[in-house]
Amino acid sequence: MQLPREVIVGNGVLTRVTEVAQRLGLSGSALIIAGPKSCEIAGKTVRDLLEQTGMNVDTLLVETATLRDILTVEERIKAWKPRVLIGVGGGTKIDAAKLSSSRQGIPFISVPTTLSHDGIASPLASVKGLDKPYSLMAQAPLAIIADTDVIAQAPWRSVISGCGDVIAKFTAVKDWMLAHAEKNEYYGEYSASLALMSTKLVIQNANLIQPGNDEGLRVLLEALISCGVAMSIAGSSRPCSGSEHLFSHALDMVNCPHAMHGEQCGVGSVLTAYLHKANWKRIRDTLKQIGAPTTACELGVKDEDVVKALEMAATIRPERYTILHKLNLNYEACEKVAKITGIIG
């Protein structure tokens, strides 16, 4: 089990990167992976601060997290031999840093600039361009430095997506319990409870999730970090990714461009909560309350794409047993579910 050693959350905590590096015994050189924007917002500050302590710092800008990007970062690691990799950005930059550092056997520090999904603290990385659309096991961050002043500058939609990704754990855990009951799959009660608690806290505090409300951002940030820790404890994405994530992956395959990951998972969770005979209306109402999409139209996809995605979701990952595998719904049945839950008209 790999867990972060230092988690620092709050206003202005970016400046504590030097103190964290010292406590973790990291000296010599560091490589920062950032996007052009996240470099401006936070990457430059991290570099300046570390350089002031005498570290040699190099920055590599990446736009996406394709296998090619990962290999580019790995080449730079081999040439530059940094002591630590620091991922500064939203999903893709963190993923690129996480996977390349893991493959090259050096630690990685996560400095999120958005809260769009749970990858900021998880040991898994999502890479585009592989035959599998879901995440790969990489490594947990050695430290997480989440500055709410920096995160507050990100587009509000990324916060909504992050909330959707946390709320989706409701059905992910239900799927895991189902796999345990019917397929005798290992079920970790501790990690499942941790993921579920994150969902509950976001649902209970949905009224705080509003632009300009630091408390709401903090609730979401802590929920996302807890989800990452839950995956570390479980040793897989099981507590945080079930049928609703399969629906989101399927939607990516059916329709591109599409909505954000967490937005799609939120809608997926409404659909699969219904299939689990759980309180799907509460999921839908919470998503509505925070301004997240709850219909195909709001996701920016056609009604039939939602139905197609729901029908094909189980085929994406046959070994990950969920309610979709159990029910094996045909197109007509999927259409009915999408209509009853109001996702399609």
Ligand SMILES: [Zn+2]
């Ligand atoms: Zn997710």
